[in-house]
Amino acid sequence: MxxxxxxxxxxxxxxxxxxxxxxxxxxxxxxxxxxxxxxxxxxxxxxxxxxxxxxxxxxxxxxxxxxxxxxxxxxxTAHLIDLSHTIEHGLVTYKGLPAPIICDYLSREESRKTYAEGTTFQIGKIEMVSNTGTYLDCPFHRYADGKDLSEVGLERLTDLEGIVVRANYHETLDIDASFFQGKELRGRAVLVHSGWDQYWTTEKYFEQHPHLTEDAARYLVACGVKLVGIDSVNIDDTRGKSRPVHSLLLKEEILIVEHLRGLELLPDEGFTFSALPPKFKGVGTFPVRALAKIR
CATH class of the missing domain: 3.10.20 (Ubiquitin-like (UB roll))
Structure with missing residues (x-):
């Protein structure tokens, strides 16, 4: 009934x-x-x-x-989908980088000494590298004269028209330009769904992972995209020392979001994407609460 x-x-x-x-x-x-x-x-x-x-x-x-x-x-009615991983004490996002330390600066127990009876507060303390959790890269991450987080305009971070490009990691780890051809890309946030996020917090997540190729990056630059995101450990192939995808995209002020999750929940089109970091000066990457709004 x-x-x-x-x-x-x-x-x-x-x-x-x-x-x-x-x-x-x-x-x-x-x-x-x-x-x-x-x-x-x-x-x-x-x-x-x-x-x-x-x-x-x-x-x-x-x-x-x-x-x-x-x-x-x-x-x-708009439907919101959270595309971010949860950041918690001890989380390893990228092998070789330290995990965040999350603790009390002021505990509720200690605050009882300061405030009226029955009134307590907690003030947290966080120590972490900026490449933690689901995070956004802006030009300063790669280039000393590039825009840092405080200089990126809100219009580059909020309510971007989105498109999901499916590139199943079972079929290939090398996501080349052919995956993006024949699609409406200009001015959009292009989110690459490989399915690799299922290995988040496991050792396999850091092994050979899905990534864009240099020719894919060149194609996306030529198409004038605004942002590129991926649900794996890095948008570049990390087996070598060069990072052509970061270099090409960030040089053209095309933002990057890595370590996304839940892209299988999105339609291919018909949504907007937002990823807002704090307004830090002198920082090129930082965690975001990434989300999609499905219309």
Whole structure:
């Protein structure tokens, strides 16, 4: 049987007055729905302005045939997908680089000495190299006169039109220009899905891994892409000492994101990509919370 939510509500306006509703019924897709989701839906659906508090009261989930499409499956609602690995104490992202040290600078126990009874805080302390977790490379990472994180514009990092290029590591580790031909690339974030992220935190992750070839990098530069990401340990072949992909892309201010995850959850097109690092001066790479927004 379909599920519906039955509830009362009270909405107050910041400029005075309010409205109430009793025995309101809405179709839902799952077994439950949060009060916040209901509040947000009411405000949006009724096109309310200057809304203050919204109270959801006497909420019940009932079995009743749907009248229309469930509100939590409404068309046009953006769906966010996290494409970042979790950074934790002792995580090894790249063999040979130290793992982060994550600890308390001020513990909750120690904070009891400073604040009123029942009030505690934690202040964390983090020591790590900037190449940790899912991270973004900008030109300064490769070139001394290149833009650092503080100089990269937000338009290069946020809501970029995205495309996923599938290059299964079972078939090849050398991802050449042929994988990108015949696709709409200009001005986009190009995310390479190899499936290698399944080995994250294992020894195999650091072994021979999927990577772009030099001719792929040259092709992407010629096509005017804005960003290139990959779900493996490095966008370059790390068996040698040269890094042609980094060199070519970063010279043209094409940003790089390495150690992505979850690209199998994305459609090939029809999404935007964001990867925002802190605004550090004199730093060329740093962890990001990478995400896709599927329209």
């Amino acid at each position: 379909d599920k519906r939510v039955l509830f009362d509500f009270e909405i107050a306006f910041t400029n005075g007055g309010g409205i109430q509703g009793k025995d309101f019924r809405l179709d839902i897709a799952g077994e439950t729905i949060s009060d916040q989701a209901l509040a947000d839906y009411l405000v949006q659906d009724m096109r309310l302005l200057m809304v203050g508090s919204v109270k959801i009261l006497n909420k019940q989930i009932i079995e009743e045939k749907h009248k229309r499409r469930p509100i939590d499956e409404a068309s046009g």
